[in-house]
Amino acid sequence: MSSNKKILMLPGDGIGPEVMHEVARMIDWMNDHRGAAFEVQEDLAGGAAYDAHGTSLTDETMAHALASDAVLFGSVGGPKWDNVPREERPENGLLRLRKEMDLFANLRPATVFDGLADASSLKEDIISGLDLMIVRELTAGVYFGEPRGIDTLPDGTRRGFDTEVYTEPEIQRVAGVAFELARKRSNKVHSVEKANVMESGVFWREVVTALHEAEYSDVELHHMYADNCAMQLVRNPKQFDVIVTSNLFGDILSDCAAMLTGSLGMLPSASLGAPGADGQRKALYEPVHGSAPDIAGQRLANPVAMMLSYAMMLRYSFDMMAEAELVEQAVKNVLTGGLRTADIMSEKTARVSTDVMGDAVLREMGKLSASSSAHKVSGGGE
Numbered sequence: 001m002s003s004n005k006k007i008l009m010l011p012g013d014g015i016g017p018e019v020m021h022e023v024a025r026m027i028d029w030m031n032d033h034r035g036a037a038f039e040v041q042e043d044l045a046g047g048a049a050y051d052a053h054g055t056s057l058t059d060e061t062m063a064h065a066l067a068s069d070a071v072l073f074g075s076v077g078g079p080k081w082d083n084v085p086r087e088e089r090p091e092n093g094l095l096r097l098r099k100e101m102d103l104f105a106n107l108r109p110a111t112v113f114d115g116l117a118d119a120s121s122l123k124e125d126i127i128s129g130l131d132l133m134i135v136r137e138l139t140a141g142v143y144f145g146e147p148r149g150i151d152t153l154p155d156g157t158r159r160g161f162d163t164e165v166y167t168e169p170e171i172q173r174v175a176g177v178a179f180e181l182a183r184k185r186s187n188k189v190h191s192v193e194k195a196n197v198m199e200s201g202v203f204w205r206e207v208v209t210a211l212h213e214a215e216y217s218d219v220e221l222h223h224m225y226a227d228n229c230a231m232q233l234v235r236n237p238k239q240f241d242v243i244v245t246s247n248l249f250g251d252i253l254s255d256c257a258a259m260l261t262g263s264l265g266m267l268p269s270a271s272l273g274a275p276g277a278d279g280q281r282k283a284l285y286e287p288v289h290g291s292a293p294d295i296a297g298q299r300l301a302n303p304v305a306m307m308l309s310y311a312m313m314l315r316y317s318f319d320m321m322a323e324a325e326l327v328e329q330a331v332k333n334v335l336t337g338g339l340r341t342a343d344i345m346s347e348k349t350a351r352v353s354t355d356v357m358g359d360a361v362l363r364e365m366g367k368l369s370a371s372s373s374a375h376k377v378s379g380g381g382e
């Protein structure tokens, strides 16, 4: 096995540390049982970093992230930091990581596990077997566009403003990721914008169309307005394979897609940069859910999204496909077996705490690994 794999762990705030703890145990397991050679360092981000250093991400942590093979991120924010200066808000630490690591492609898969369809607020037949991928642009658009600010007009009227802006290369590179992914899935892309009201939306559609014609005409392409997409996601989500969209629409639509799977606590994500000279992409893995301050510290949080984010790290950063499938299959088996955290409970299932869920998944990994040491683990993955 080659040199150690350097992982920076940033648990962050709220439930972040609790769910990250379960992943830390999985990493130890991989080191002990699979000779994975993960070398983990932990640091502060978000409100926790603000409390310790007066900034939501120090320059040292930023440099450390850039030097790591992968970053595992928990969640940031909470009412405790509502009144900190805007530039130091916990969320800014995360935005800085995304921007400076140039993680332009945010992959947010929404899959409904067998046996979990009852946890969704939608009817079972609408969501059972669902498997869609949102590719959210992550380093441009209104999150970073200039000018932005709050100022006062000459007549004394105050105003707040942000700028939605996309360059041609920014659209091309994220759309390219979506088309490539679609080719490995069901070969269909929905490109989502508001071309009916926004110039940047007209431009987005134009650029995606041209790229499709030039390089990806084998992939089925549809254009859809973002409001219609929100509606279609709850009406008939199985029509989608890959959705590619801007930073803001992706933020909103992925929360919506997460609930199709039963809970925000289920949805992982991978944020990827462009491949470097060595072929390696910078990458950060984080659950889609936030810091959930209302349940933090009570062992109620669902660690599944964080665990599945870890599986995405195994797959996308380290090419450890069998191990990624092992984690995903173990999670699937535990859920199918009827263990649920509070967010995905139903009448027929047992409610367990964060750490009991972690115990169960680790035990299942051990079992699957033992029974498959001679042959490949089945199922899971995309």
Ligand code: IPM
Pocket (backbone or CB within 6 Å): 076, 077, 091, 094, 095, 251, 288, 290
């Ligand atoms: C997400 C979150 C973040 C975002 C926040 C925490 C800045 O909602 O990753 O979806 O808006 O991108």
Ligand code: MG
Pocket (backbone or CB within 6 Å): 251, 252, 255, 288
């Ligand atoms: Mg969000």
